[in-house]
Amino acid sequence: MNSAHPHxxxxxxxxxxxxxxxxxxxxxxxxxxxxxxxxxxRVLEVSIPIRRDDGTRERFTGWRVQHNITRGPAKGxxxxxxxxxxxxxxxxxxxxxxxTALMNLPLGGAKGGVAVDPxxxxxxxxERVTRRYVSEIFAFLGPDKDVxxxxxxxxxxxxxxxxxxxxxxxxxxxxxxxxxxxxxxxGSLGRDSATGRGVxxxxxxxxxxxxxxxEGKRVVIQGFGNVGMWAARLAAGWGARIVGIADVGGVISDxxxxxxxxxxxxxxxxSTSVVxxxxxxxxxxxxERSTEVFALPSDxxxxxxxxxxxxxxxxxxITAKYVIEGANGPLTPAADDILNERGVIIVPDIYAxxxxxxxxxxxxxxxxxxxxxxxxxxNASVVNTMRAAFKRLHGFATQNGLTYRSAASVLGVKALADxxxxxxxxx
Ligand code: NAD
Numbered sequence: 001m002n003s004a005h006p007h008x009x010x011x012x013x014x015x016x017x018x019x020x021x022x023x024x025x026x027x028x029x030x031x032x033x034x035x036x037x038x039x040x041x042r043v044l045e046v047s048i049p050i051r052r053d054d055g056t057r058e059r060f061t062g063w064r065v066q067h068n069i070t071r072g073p074a075k076g077x078x079x080x081x082x083x084x085x086x087x088x089x090x091x092x093x094x095x096x097x098x099x100t101a102l103m104n105l106p107l108g109g110a111k112g113g114v115a116v117d118p119x120x121x122x123x124x125x126x127e128r129v130t131r132r133y134v135s136e137i138f139a140f141l142g143p144d145k146d147v148x149x150x151x152x153x154x155x156x157x158x159x160x161x162x163x164x165x166x167x168x169x170x171x172x173x174x175x176x177x178x179x180x181x182x183x184x185x186x187g188s189l190g191r192d193s194a195t196g197r198g199v200x201x202x203x204x205x206x207x208x209x210x211x212x213x214x215e216g217k218r219v220v221i222q223g224f225g226n227v228g229m230w231a232a233r234l235a236a237g238w239g240a241r242i243v244g245i246a247d248v249g250g251v252i253s254d255x256x257x258x259x260x261x262x263x264x265x266x267x268x269x270x271s272t273s274v275v276x277x278x279x280x281x282x283x284x285x286x287x288e289r290s291t292e293v294f295a296l297p298s299d300x301x302x303x304x305x306x307x308x309x310x311x312x313x314x315x316x317x318i319t320a321k322y323v324i325e326g327a328n329g330p331l332t333p334a335a336d337d338i339l340n341e342r343g344v345i346i347v348p349d350i351y352a353x354x355x356x357x358x359x360x361x362x363x364x365x366x367x368x369x370x371x372x373x374x375x376x377x378x379n380a381s382v383v384n385t386m387r388a389a390f391k392r393l394h395g396f397a398t399q400n401g402l403t404y405r406s407a408a409s410v411l412g413v414k415a416l417a418d419x420x421x422x423x424x425x426x427x
Contacts, residue, residue, distance in 0.1 A: 012091040012307060015333045020094070022406070023413040037097075037416050040090050042066040046136035048114060050128040060129060062114040064137040066146055067093035068101075070419045073144050074110035075100060075357060077151025077180075078158070080129075084113035088307075092151075092328060096357070098412030099350040101419075103389050105361045110146050112137065118153045130158050134165040141166055143176035143367070149360050150180040152306070160185055176367035179360035188363035190378035191356075196230020196304075197379065198355020199326040201386040202347050203235065203300055206322055206404075209394050210345070215239035218255075218298040220320065222246045222290055223305030224274050227326045227353065229264060231302050236260045240300070245280075246293035247305070249273020252280035253296055294318045303330035310335045318344065325349040340403060348405040350412060351393055358385045 017038050024034030048060040063086055066074040076096040079089075089111045097109025114133055118126055140146050150159055159181040166177045175186030183189065190197075204214045219240045221228045224247045232242050241257035250273065252258065258280045266277035275282045284292045291309060294301050295317040303309050304326030310318070315335035323339060324347045325331065331339070331346070339346055359382050366373055373381075397407035 011087065012329050013087040013094075015329070016091045016094045016098075018333075019405075019409045020098070020413055023409040024417075026406075026410050027414055027417065029413075029417055033417055033420065034413070036420065037068070037413060038094070040065050040067045040093060041069055042140070043086065043090065044137055044140060045086060046133065048129055048132045048136065050125060050132055052125060053122050060114050060116045062112065062133045062136065063089040064112040064140050064146070065089045065093040065110060066140065067109040067111070068097035068416055069108040069146075070416065070423060071101060072106040072108055073142075074146035075105075075107040075149070075179075075360065076110035076112065077149045078133075078154050078162070079111070079113035079151040080116050080118040080126075080153030080158075081113065082115060082117045084115040089113050095328060095350055097416060098409060099354050099357060100361075101415035102350055102393070102408055102412040103354045103358060103385060104392075104415070105358065105385075107147075107357070107361060110148070111151075112148055113151070126158070127161055130161040131165045134162050135169070138166065138169050141177055143174060143364070147176070147360075147364060148178050149357070156180060156182045156187065159187075176364055179363040181363075186363075186367050186372075188359060188366055188378055189373070189375035190382065191359050191363060192226065193230045193234070193379070194359030194382050195227045195326070195353050195356035196232075197234055197382055198358065198386050199227065199231045199302060199304065199324055199352055200234040200238065201355065201383055202352040202390065203240075203302070203322065203324045204238065205387065205390040205394070206324070206345060206347050207300075209390075214300075216241065217300050218243045219300045219302060220244035220246075220293045220296050220298040221302045221304055221326075222293055222309060222330075223303070223327065224263070224267065225304070227356075228302070228304035229267070231304055231326055232258075232260045233264060235302075243298055244283075244293040244296040245274050246284075246290035247274050248287045248290065250275040250285035250287075251283040251290055251293045252277075253283050253293070254280040255297075294320070300324060302326050305330070308332055312338060315339050315342075321345060322347065325352045328353065336405070346403065346405055348408050351389060351404070351408050354389065355382050355386060358382050 093111035100107040162178045181187040244253040271277045291314045301320035307329035315338035
């Protein structure tokens with residue numbers, strides 16, 4: 001499959017539509033099917049007026065996109081970030097459709113978000129934004145319809161408000177309307193670590209497939225939030241050496257391996273960035289320099305911060321042989337092309353960060369059954385699901401001479417197309 005991209009605006013939506021169309025061509029789908037799969041099923045744009053603490057009124061815009069609901073209830077996070085837009089939300093929802101299909105989870109793909117910087121809101125304002133957003137998209141939501149989860153800028157507390165607002169609307173408690181909620185409201189053990197656990201499992205599996213292991217490998221990570229922090233902890237636990245970590249504050253490094261436990265403790269004790277912890281050597285300060293972490297000598301790079309972090313320049317300087325995409329869409333299409341040409345093995349986001357949605361699915365199962373599984377059971381199930389999906393992905397890529405990214409898109413699109421074919425076209 002030709003992996004060259006159209007040199008349009010390199011935006012995430014163009015990119016995922018291009019990938020899906022390419023997969024459709026590879027599969028030789030009957031005329032029109034791929035366009036049906038690419039188009040989001042439902043896009044809801046809502047206005048969110050709230051009262052600020054000082055009594056003034058402010059208005060934000062939010063979206064909820066159900067991209068595909070053929071295989072099961074829509075599933076996808078809620079993002080609060082100033083750059084949230086309709087197109088970004090549609091592209092992330094499409095990625096969720098492919099992700100749940102690739103992972104063989106009986107779910108569809110969705111995403112939601114509000115164009116707001118949550119750091120500029122007080123906790124009370126954040127709650128008002130959340131409650132108003134949920135009441136505007138209320139008719140879309142439900143355990144059998146659409147189940148949100150946390151994403152950038154939202155957390156378990158926000159999910160608790162989502163659960164409460166929805167439950168008030170229907171008149172009884174509905175824990176299964178949302179995942180990533182606090183344990184006390186029916187959240188799952190293991191949810192916190194699940195995405196990072198999946199990223200590290202992906203790294204181990206791709207090393208294994210290439211006749212090597214994670215042990216002793218030099219790893220660089222961008223992002224020390226939920227995904228990056230857990231990826232660092234678990235990779236270090238398997239004997240990898242974390243030689244560089246970057247976050248919004250800059251880059252730290254230690255060629256002998258950063259003391260991850262100490263770093264976790266320092267960030268828990270209030271350090272707002274890895275560069276303020278007094279651990280490792282501070283190589284750069286500021287978000288704009290955080291991608292310098294990828295130029296450090298390393299074997300594995302794990303971009304676990306925001307989308308589009310690695311563009312052409314960074315792609316030229318990456319030293320790692322493997323890139324494991326913890327974040328959603330961390331490589332621009334141009335960077336992806338350059339890394340492929342350089343022979344770097346890329347494990348794509350729709351597989352690499354799927355540990356999170358896998359655990360969310362397990363949370364839904366527990367909610368349906370009114371049970372709570374123990375943490376080891378949840379973690380083992382996440383790992384087993386990652387392993388089974390890697391077996392399919394690696395086997396398919398190898399048999400057909402495809403990159404992991406192309407193979408993942410084809411497998412995802414195929415599962416969606418098969419489901420569409422079986423259900424038939426209404427009316
Ligand atoms: P988070 O908010 O917990 O952490 C984000 C991290 O990225 C922080 O360390 C922050 O300092 C850093 N960061 C933010 N802007 C940056 C910048 N401009 N330069 C460098 N670093 C920057 O978020 P998270 O939950 O860890 O999610 C990270 C990525 O993983 C996102 O792309 C998200 O969509 C994706 N993802 C998350 C999950 C999940 O379960 N949390 C699941 C799948 C995918």
